[in-house]
Amino acid sequence: xxxxxxxxxxxxxxxxxxxxxxxxxxxxxxxxxxxxxxxxxxxxxxxxxxxxxxxxxxxxxxxxxxxxxxxxxxxxxxxxxxxxxxxxxxxxxxxxxxxxxxxxxxxxxxxxxxxxxxxxxxxxxxxxxxxxxxxxxxxxxxxxxxxxxxxxxxxxxxxxxxxxxxxxxxxxxxxxxxxxxxxxxxxxxxxxxxxxxxxxxxxxxxxxxxxxxxxxxxxxxxxxxxxxxxxxxxxxxxxxxxxxxxxxxxxxxxxxxxxxxxxxxxxxxxxxxxxxx
Amino acid sequence: xxxxxxxxxxxxxxxxxxxxxxxxxxxxxxxxxxxxxxxxxxxxxxxxxxxxxxxxxxxxxxxxxxxxxxxxxxxxxxxxxxxxxxxxxxxxxxxxxxxxxxxxxxxxxxxxxxxxxxxxxxxxxxxxxxxxxxxxxxxxxxxxxxxxxxxxxxxxxxxxxxxxxxxxxxxxxx
Numbered sequence: 379x380x381x382x383x384x385x386x387x388x389x390x391x392x393x394x395x396x397x398x399x400x401x402x403x404x405x406x407x408x409x410x411x412x413x414x415x416x417x418x419x420x421x422x423x424x425x426x427x428x429x430x431x432x433x434x435x436x437x438x439x440x441x442x443x444x445x446x447x448x449x450x451x452x453x454x455x456x457x458x459x460x461x462x463x464x465x466x467x468x469x470x471x472x473x474x475x476x477x478x479x480x481x482x483x484x485x486x487x488x489x490x491x492x493x494x495x496x497x498x499x500x501x502x503x504x505x506x507x508x509x510x511x512x513x514x515x516x517x518x519x520x521x522x523x524x525x526x527x528x529x530x531x532x533x534x535x536x537x538x539x540x541x542x543x544x545x546x547x548x549x550x551x552x553x554x555x556x557x558x559x560x561x562x563x564x565x566x567x568x569x570x571x572x573x574x575x576x577x578x579x580x581x582x583x584x585x586x587x588x589x590x591x592x593x594x595x596x597x598x599x600x601x602x603x604x605x606x607x608x609x610x611x612x613x614x615x616x617x618x619x620x621x622x623x624x625x626x627x628x629x630x631x632x633x634x635x636x637x638x639x640x641x642x643x644x645x646x647x648x649x650x651x652x653x654x655x
Numbered sequence: 656x657x658x659x660x661x662x663x664x665x666x667x668x669x670x671x672x673x674x675x676x677x678x679x680x681x682x683x684x685x686x687x688x689x690x691x692x693x694x695x696x697x698x699x700x701x702x703x704x705x706x707x708x709x710x711x712x713x714x715x716x717x718x719x720x721x722x723x724x725x726x727x728x729x730x731x732x733x734x735x736x737x738x739x740x741x742x743x744x745x746x747x748x749x750x751x752x753x754x755x756x757x758x759x760x761x762x763x764x765x766x767x768x769x770x771x772x773x774x775x776x777x778x779x780x781x782x783x784x785x786x787x788x789x790x791x792x793x794x795x796x797x798x799x800x801x802x803x804x805x806x807x808x809x810x811x812x813x814x815x816x817x818x819x820x821x822x823x824x825x826x827x828x829x
Contacts, residue, residue, distance in 0.1 A: 391705040395738040398713045402734060405720075405727030406787060 482597050485509055485635040487517075492539070494567035494627045499539040501525055503633060506533045516596040516636040522625035523547060523589060523602050524633050535635070541567055541627055549602050550590040554579060557590050560602060560621065567627045570603060572619035579617070581608050587621050594644050597636060659700075667695045667715055675722040678812075687805040690729075692719055693780045694813050696737055697773055698760065701753050705741045712737025725788075732784035736776050747772055761817045773813055778806045 487505040507530045517524040525537040550557045556579040558572045585605045591598030603621040674692040716733030761769040
């Protein structure tokens with residue numbers, strides 16, 4: 379510190395000179411319109427370039443702030459939009475067929491949050507307990523299987539997406555009816571694995587995979603995907619089958635929650651059977 | 656001491672007056688603007704400390720600026736000039752060194768010494784001044800020629816002023 383002071387003292391004339399010149403230049407720029415214009419509008423000259431770089435850098439540094447402001451504004455505008463008002467009415471389509479008993483009813487819902495990039499992906503939809511949704515119901519989209527309801531609140535439900543490591547769905551190859559289980563491996567949101575198909579089955583690329591209807595959650599014949607490629611697992615009896623999903627999980631919008639009207643009856647029957655064993 | 660301060664102040668007022676009222680209105684095709692008020696800084700005594708010269712230089716430039724409506728321009732030039740002055744003085748030191756009664760004038764130090772001393776410092780002053788005035792590298796050739804011509808004219812006037820006032824003074828003193 380003492381060295382610093384002695385250094386400054388030794389070169390005091392130079393430092394005073396620098397200080398005075400800085401004062402002069404700032405005075406010049408502040409008080410003389412030509413120099414100010416020259417200083418600010420040099421354009422492609424060094425000074426101007428430096429300043430544009432500087433402003434770009436500060437612009438980047440402030441991007442977070444700008445983003446926050448824009449997001450706030452967007453949120454405000456969005457909250458005034460018609461789509462942000464929660465529609466409490468929900469047309470539950472029930473088939474009023476006198477010839478047969480209704481087995482499944484469908485509750486339309488909108489996806490409000492989804493992800494595809496995690497190992498366990500969830501989907502939030504905008505219908506909940508008040509609309510008759512309960513856990514363990516199946517969710518399908520016009521293009522295929524979507525997931526299974528896990529939790530419900532009054533107005534919202536969270537689903538295990540099909541792209542979830544805990545979800546398995548019983549499936550069958552439509553051409554010959556051979557059954558297996560589909561399970562996601564966490565890699566790509568476009569592909570899923572079909573397991574437990576034995577080597578006796580004859581498979582072809584492009585075979586369509588549908589739900590088998592034995593899970594009593596999913597109805598029969600909901601599309602899942604098509605076989606992209608298959609190999610025989612070397613030590614074993616089963617195929618390794620890669621299935622291209624028909625549903626685009628990145629762009630899920632409208633889905634249907636499937637309510638099995640007879641699930642209670644089936645569950646109690648199964649419980650009784652298991653208890654007997 | 657006090658009277659010498661008054662004398663320097665009076666000299667500055669006279670030079671500033673001549674500069675602002677007369678020479679600032681001389682623009683020959685925009686080619687040169689002579690500046691003679693730096694003579695005030697040239698004539699400050701040798702033994703004045705570098706810091707004080709800097710401050711005096713800055714203030715005198717600022718005073719000219721107030722009247723020329725160019726705040727900071729002259730101050731930047733005079734401050735630079737005042738900063739270079741001590742180096743210039745030590746560079747031009749005669750073999751015997753400076754005597755206590757020496758003054759940086761033609762009558763005291765001789766014509767050649769004064770011309771070199773004044774030329775370098777006035778040129779420095781004009782360089783800084785015209786660069787600050789243009790404030791860009793456009794028309795660099797024109798600015799440089801303006802610097803050179805203005806410097807020559809300023810030095811001629813300054814030397815003439817020296818002969819006008821100080822030669823006679825020396826005669827009257829001796």
